[in-house]
Amino acid sequence: MKTGAYQKVVLIFLLVVCCGTGxxxxxxxxxxxxxxxxxxxxxxxxxxxxVYARPLEIFPSMRLDPDLLEKELQLADYRKETPVAAAGGYxxxxxxxxxxxxxxxxxxxxxxxxxxxxxxxxxxxxxIRSGVSGEELDFVRLDPARIGSFHPQVxxxxxxxxxxxxxxxxxxxxxxxxxxxxxxxxxxxxVAIGRALVANLKAGKMVQGGSTLTQQLVKNLFLDHRRTxxxxxxxxxxxxxxxxxxxxxxxxxxxxxxxxxxxxxxxxIHGFGLASQFYFRKDLHxxxxxxxxxxxxxxxxxxxxxxxxxxxxxxxxRDVVLRVLRDEHIISEFIYSAAVAEPLGGDVxxxxxxxRFPAYLDLVRFQLQSEYQRDDLQTRGLRILTNLDPxxxxxxxxxxxxxxxxxxxxxxxxxxxxxxxITKRETGEVVGLLGGRGGNASSFNRALDASRPIGSxxxxxxxxxxLAEGYTLSSPLLDSSVGLDKDGGGWSPENYxxxxxxxxxxxxxxxxxxxLATVRLGLDVGLEKVIETVTRLGFPRQIPAYPSLLLGAVxxxxxxxxxIYQTIASGGFYxxxxxxxxxxxxxxxxxxxxxxxxxxRFSPALMELLxxxxxxxxxxxxxxxxxxxxxxxxxxxxxxxxxLRDSWFAGFSNEYSxxxxxxxxxxxxxxxxxxxxxxxxxxxxMESIGGNSSALQSSSAGLVWVTVDVQKNNGTAAEGxxxxxxxxxxxxxxxxxxxxxxxxxxxxxxxxxxxxxSINRLFN
Amino acid sequence: MAxxxxxxxxxxxxxxxxxxxxxxxPTISRDRWLGPAAPLYRKAKILLEKKAYRQAELSMERxxxxxxxxxxxxxxxxxxxxxxxxxxxxxxxxxxxKSLAGGxxxxxxxxxxxxxxxx
Numbered sequence: 033m034k035t036g037a038y039q040k041v042v043l044i045f046l047l048v049v050c051c052g053t054g055x056x057x058x059x060x061x062x063x064x065x066x067x068x069x070x071x072x073x074x075x076x077x078x079x080x081x082x083v084y085a086r087p088l089e090i091f092p093s094m095r096l097d098p099d100l101l102e103k104e105l106q107l108a109d110y111r112k113e114t115p116v117a118a119a120g121g122y123x124x125x126x127x128x129x130x131x132x133x134x135x136x137x138x139x140x141x142x143x144x145x146x147x148x149x150x151x152x153x154x155x156x157x158x159x160i161r162s163g164v165s166g167e168e169l170d171f172v173r174l175d176p177a178r179i180g181s182f183h184p185q186v187x188x189x190x191x192x193x194x195x196x197x198x199x200x201x202x203x204x205x206x207x208x209x210x211x212x213x214x215x216x217x218x219x220x221x222x223v224a225i226g227r228a229l230v231a232n233l234k235a236g237k238m239v240q241g242g243s244t245l246t247q248q249l250v251k252n253l254f255l256d257h258r259r260t261x262x263x264x265x266x267x268x269x270x271x272x273x274x275x276x277x278x279x280x281x282x283x284x285x286x287x288x289x290x291x292x293x294x295x296x297x298x299x300x301i302h303g304f305g306l307a308s309q310f311y312f313r314k315d316l317h318x319x320x321x322x323x324x325x326x327x328x329x330x331x332x333x334x335x336x337x338x339x340x341x342x343x344x345x346x347x348x349x350r351d352v353v354l355r356v357l358r359d360e361h362i363i364s365e366f367i368y369s370a371a372v373a374e375p376l377g378g379d380v381x382x383x384x385x386x387x388r389f390p391a392y393l394d395l396v397r398f399q400l401q402s403e404y405q406r407d408d409l410q411t412r413g414l415r416i417l418t419n420l421d422p423x424x425x426x427x428x429x430x431x432x433x434x435x436x437x438x439x440x441x442x443x444x445x446x447x448x449x450x451x452x453x454i455t456k457r458e459t460g461e462v463v464g465l466l467g468g469r470g471g472n473a474s475s476f477n478r479a480l481d482a483s484r485p486i487g488s489x490x491x492x493x494x495x496x497x498x499l500a501e502g503y504t505l506s507s508p509l510l511d512s513s514v515g516l517d518k519d520g521g522g523w524s525p526e527n528y529x530x531x532x533x534x535x536x537x538x539x540x541x542x543x544x545x546x547x548l549a550t551v552r553l554g555l556d557v558g559l560e561k562v563i564e565t566v567t568r569l570g571f572p573r574q575i576p577a578y579p580s581l582l583l584g585a586v587x588x589x590x591x592x593x594x595x596i597y598q599t600i601a602s603g604g605f606y607x608x609x610x611x612x613x614x615x616x617x618x619x620x621x622x623x624x625x626x627x628x629x630x631x632x633r634f635s636p637a638l639m640e641l642l643x644x645x646x647x648x649x650x651x652x653x654x655x656x657x658x659x660x661x662x663x664x665x666x667x668x669x670x671x672x673x674x675x676l677r678d679s680w681f682a683g684f685s686n687e688y689s690x691x692x693x694x695x696x697x698x699x700x701x702x703x704x705x706x707x708x709x710x711x712x713x714x715x716x717x718m719e720s721i722g723g724n725s726s727a728l729q730s731s732s733a734g735l736v737w738v739t740v741d742v743q744k745n746n747g748t749a750a751e752g753x754x755x756x757x758x759x760x761x762x763x764x765x766x767x768x769x770x771x772x773x774x775x776x777x778x779x780x781x782x783x784x785x786x787x788x789x790s791i792n793r794l795f796n
Numbered sequence: 797m798a799x800x801x802x803x804x805x806x807x808x809x810x811x812x813x814x815x816x817x818x819x820x821x822p823t824i825s826r827d828r829w830l831g832p833a834a835p836l837y838r839k840a841k842i843l844l845e846k847k848a849y850r851q852a853e854l855s856m857e858r859x860x861x862x863x864x865x866x867x868x869x870x871x872x873x874x875x876x877x878x879x880x881x882x883x884x885x886x887x888x889x890x891x892x893x894k895s896l897a898g899g900x901x902x903x904x905x906x907x908x909x910x911x912x913x914x915x
Contacts, residue, residue, distance in 0.1 A: 091835075
């Protein structure tokens with residue numbers, strides 16, 4: 033081949049290579065460009081839904097423990113300071129508080145921040161005054177504590193700040209410390225790279241980075257952290273493209289929201305907005321110069337300069353930043369001197385409420401999952417306002433642990449686990465929930481997921497069916513052995529004390545939890561009717577119609593039991609148990625509200641009869657062993673499953689309804705009956721959460737109260753329940769002396785009725 | 797004292813004392829029904845007049861969290877639902893209000909009237 037021809041071929045080859053490379057480079061850059069624009073124009077970050085506790089409402093005459101108020105303020109990331117300088121601050125002198133709330137978007141709209149003085153006297157709010165005008169306030173609502181969030185797999189968390197909300201000092205500080213040529217370079221700074229190269233060569237190791245803020249942002253948003261040439265080239269190309277397409281302000285805002293600034297357990301703290309809350313409990317705008325410099329310093333190494341773990345190191349780094357700010361004339365000498373003299377500041381050792389109540393969060397997630405996709409909860413930044421009352425929750429946790437520890441001190445370790453559900457009696461709001469021992473550390477949430485036989489907790493449903501079928505509280509029931517034929521499975525129930533008590537009044541059979549009388553009553557009214565009652569009370573699943581269900585051989589979770597007792601406690605009105613008040617977008621727009629849904633399923637008067645009997649379970653029945661304050665109202669039922677495998681108590685006070693379960697995860701026997709175990713925990717919780725001002729309940733107009741001598745009236749055999757006062761549905765009070773379907777007793781009743789009639793005729 | 801019947805006699809006569817723990821419950825006093833949540837109740841009434849139903853409802857739900865046994869508050873919520881033409885819900889709330897009325901004939905009458913309008 034001639035030389036000229038050879039050169040031609042080489043030239044063509046080179047041309048082809050160049051064109052190919054150019055085309056490939058063009059395609060490659062176009063792909064990077066598309067990736068940048070897609071991410072940067074759209075949603076840059078997955079924002080987890082944020083879950084809040086219920087907002088605390090404060091009003092004069094309200095019962096409020098000042099220590100719990102302070103604890104709740106700290107849970108809500110309020111900082112203690114004197115004087116109270118900005119939103120999110122409070123001070124306390126004895127039981128007088130000054131509180132500067134933060135604005136918050138409720139379902140009803142945005143509520144502005146307010147300053148107020150709250151005085152508490154003897155555990156009661158005596159006065160609330162405006163901190164601005166001094167006028168008396170009759171109602172205030174605090175912004176709620178953030179108690180958790182629903183993260184995607186990557187546990188990143190951030191509070192996204194708009195560009196206009198970023199403090200100027202932060203921008204200037206970041207530029208001065210991290211990237212002095214930020215405003216003039218094109219995304220990459222050859223000068224900075226050269227300077228870093230020289231410094232690193234001199235030191236013989238990596239002492240300085242040459243990346244601009246734009247490159248750091250690109251690395252965090254688009255690339256991994258591998259130190260490869262390809263990654264470095266991509267970083268530089270994407271930084272150039274980013275700088276070409278977007279204003280410096282936008283890049284700076286993205287950087288400020290993206291940068292990693294620490295770790296809170298499994299949650300990564302991203303962005304200055306969240307870091308400010310996390311480390312100092314303040315909005316970014318409220319940080320001092322020293323605190324802002326601390327955060328800027330942490331960009332170099334959030335773990336290495338962590339103010340909680342390495343305060344001395346962190347202060348050193350902060351002072352370097354402050355020197356740079358002074359030298360660059362961003363702050364004055366005076367401000368510099370004041371800032372370096374500052375302590376680190378913030379209640380850095382306090383723990384906030386982040387994912388502090390995982391069992392309750394399970395319930396929130398459970399109730400949301402039917403309406404929201406997982407993606408909605410993990411990426412859209414929704415705000416979920418719940419009904420969790422932190423003050424009740426703490427009382428539950430403390431009472432539960434204390435009581436079980438006390439019980440085990442007598443018996444030794446029992447391996448017993450437990451669950452608690454507490455709701456508001458009239459509104460069905462779940463205000464506290466415990467899924468197990470040890471502060472909900474286990475992933476197994478027994479309140480929701482442990483399905484266990486409920487024992488005698490079923491009995492109120494049996495007796496309610498009896499009342500609906502015409503029994504009265506003084507109707508005689510026969511408590512004697514009942515042998516069931518083959519269809520009944522050859523089942524021979526017994527009483528707990530192995531005795532038979534003969535004819536007993538209806539209410540006594542429930543108060544003393546007599547199994548035999550209950551089974552006879554249940555068989556008399558019919559299993560299907562009992563099952564229907566349980567369903568109407570709120571149990572959602574099917575129950576097989578075996579006679580053993582009359583003694584609670586049906587499995588339920590504590591939450592399901594709670595729903596059933598809620599219907600009893602609220603006077604026959606079914607209210608779906610609610611963990612959530614509302615869901616709003618991050619801009620405060622209402623997405624869903626979970627208002628009061630109510631449906632009457634039983635006559636309130638009928639239910640009042642049952643409630644009366646359940647109150648006597650506490651005063652004179654199976655729960656009388658607990659030293660309740662007799663001036664207050666409590667009602668409920670003990671439950672124990674076969675072989676002491678489950679210890680239950682379900683009931684209510686004036687204000688709260690609650691269920692406690694104790695048992696072992698391996699289903700082995702426990703040392704506890706319902707009375708010696710769960711009742712102790714329930715009583716302790718109910719007494720500690722209070723809200724129970726009177727022993728008296730309002731009475732339905734459909735009832736009449738009659739003093740009766742039950743023993744004489746009914747010819748009952750058992751001792752100790754003669755004269756008593758009982759409510760009756762109007763018209764069912766004991767005109768007719770015996771009300772039973774037992775044929776023998778019915779005959780006695782008919783005879784007595786005839787006798788009354790004949791005596792009446794004599795007098796008339 | 798309510799009558800007591802003895803078997804075989806059919807004649808009522810009073811017994812001297814009733815056991816302590818089975819006292820009849822009281823009825824709601826008509827002149828004391830506005831409690832600590834009264835400001836929220838008043839706000840709800842104003843919002844109802846302005847036909848701002850959702851806001852009124854939210855205000856009443858707040859009031860009910862504080863005074864859940866106040867039959868008048870349940871009634872007001874029923875009024876709001878009625879105004880929103882959610883009649884079946886209004887009736888349910890009336891039933892709840894009525895269940896808390898005790899001997900308050902005024903509240904019972906109000907609820908019965910509203911239920912009649914909602915049917």
